[in-house]
Amino acid sequence: xxxxxxxxxxxxxxxxxxxxxxxxxxxxxxxxxxxxxxxxxxxxxxxxxxxxxxxxxxxxxxxxxxxxxxxxxxxxxxxxxxxxxxxxxxxxxxxxxxxxxxxxxxxxxxxxxxxxxxxxxxxxxxxxxxxxxxxxxxxxxxxxxxxxxxxxxxxxxxxxxxxxxxxxxxxxxxxxxxxxxxxxxxxxxxxxxxxxxxxxxxxxxxxxxxxxxxxxxxxxxxxxxxxxxxxxxxxxxxxxxxxxxxxxxxxxxxxxxxxxxxxxxxxxxxxxxxxxxxxxxxxxxxxxxxxxxxxxxxxxxxxxxxxxxxxxxxxxxxxxxxxxxxxxxxxxxxxxxxxx
Numbered sequence: 001x002x003x004x005x006x007x008x009x010x011x012x013x014x015x016x017x018x019x020x021x022x023x024x025x026x027x028x029x030x031x032x033x034x035x036x037x038x039x040x041x042x043x044x045x046x047x048x049x050x051x052x053x054x055x056x057x058x059x060x061x062x063x064x065x066x067x068x069x070x071x072x073x074x075x076x077x078x079x080x081x082x083x084x085x086x087x088x089x090x091x092x093x094x095x096x097x098x099x100x101x102x103x104x105x106x107x108x109x110x111x112x113x114x115x116x117x118x119x120x121x122x123x124x125x126x127x128x129x130x131x132x133x134x135x136x137x138x139x140x141x142x143x144x145x146x147x148x149x150x151x152x153x154x155x156x157x158x159x160x161x162x163x164x165x166x167x168x169x170x171x172x173x174x175x176x177x178x179x180x181x182x183x184x185x186x187x188x189x190x191x192x193x194x195x196x197x198x199x200x201x202x203x204x205x206x207x208x209x210x211x212x213x214x215x216x217x218x219x220x221x222x223x224x225x226x227x228x229x230x231x232x233x234x235x236x237x238x239x240x241x242x243x244x245x246x247x248x249x250x251x252x253x254x255x256x257x258x259x260x261x262x263x264x265x266x267x268x269x270x271x272x273x274x275x276x277x278x279x280x281x282x283x284x285x286x287x288x289x290x291x292x293x294x295x296x297x298x299x300x301x302x303x304x305x306x307x308x309x310x311x312x313x314x315x316x317x318x319x320x321x322x323x324x325x326x327x328x329x330x331x332x333x334x335x336x337x338x339x340x
Contacts, residue, residue, distance in 0.1 A: 004074050006030045006059065006081035006107060007030075007081030008080070009038065011197065015243050017052070018043075019247065021048040021051060030059075031081065033056055034058075035198070058103075060098070065107060066109075066110040070114045074116045083099045087201075089153070090148055097152075097156070100150070100156075117175060123158060123178040123260070126146055126148065128143070128180075130145075131298070138262060140260055148296065165257065166256075173255040179245055180261070181242055181264065182262075183234045185237070186240065186328050194331030194338075196335075196339050210286045211278065211284035217287040217289050219291040220289070221293060228270070231270045233270045234301055236265065238316065242263055245263045248308075249261070251312075252312060264302055265305065268302035
């Protein structure tokens with residue numbers, strides 16, 4: 001099949017494109033390279049040759065998207081392109097709604113013009129906001145009450161998708177799966193592509209940057225939470241498992257249906273557990289200092305993955321934290337400057 005991958009030069013999108021290409025599919029990657037990396041496209045081309053097409057374009061360029069989808073007959077789209085920093089979304093809400101909501105609408109418009117009616121959407125657990133303790137682990141029926149523009153912009157596009165799927169006048173109904181996932185971690189086990197955010201805000205790569213000497217220390221934001229060691233607990237799903245969930249979702253696409261699943265390992269690791277794992281894997285001390293709590297950091301956030309296991313037969317293969325960290329460390333050691 002031929003798949004459109006938006007955001008395919010970014011962390012998760014590039015892993016999706018790599019897996020699709022390795023499985024023999026053809027891929028069209030769309031990325032503005034505002035936050036994606038041109039080097040990932042070179043790596044993907046080395047894998048795929050002429051089965052990869054790259055279009056440097058913004059999601060807002062509906063005409064360019066339409067032209068790409070029309071020139072090559074696409075079976076479906078996997079939509080990863082987004083702005084994803086929670087703190088930044090508070091400071092730049094307009095950019096987040098423009099990219100995550102309006103950009104998604106532009107993609108949908110192009111898909112409709114080109115007759116592409118199957119979509120897997122990269123959503124987020126941020127649409128749930130701060131669920132009360134009785135909703136943890138978090139299932140799909142947990143109320144969606146996002147507390148920041150990032151989560152709201154993603155939820156708004158989910159609502160757009162629901163409305164489009166239910167359109168009674170559409171002769172070719174849209175088929176949608178939204179995957180709401182938690183903390184994504186690790187890198188391609190083959191060591192070809194990795195995680196390189198600018199700036200970096202994710203816990204595991206920050207710990208590894210300290211081990212590499214790129215940072216002086218890790219700051220632990222709050223050590224007085226009602227957890228066993230006083231630090232926040234989060235669900236970490238390996239990026240390769242996440243992509244496997246996307247592939248499993250392809251067969252679940254059904255015209256006129258909006259389906260959604262949470263993707264996680266079903267348990268959480270605390271900040272201190274992640275820190276100790278990074279220390280074990282790297283053999284470095286990784287100094288840590290105490291910081292103040294950050295507003296909006298719930299004590300526990302992790303998925304209830306029972307629905308996706310039941311419906312799609314998906315479960316995480318990578319559940320050992322040290323093994324997950326080791327894949328990220330291997331790539332970072334080989335690429336200490338990232339894709340730079």
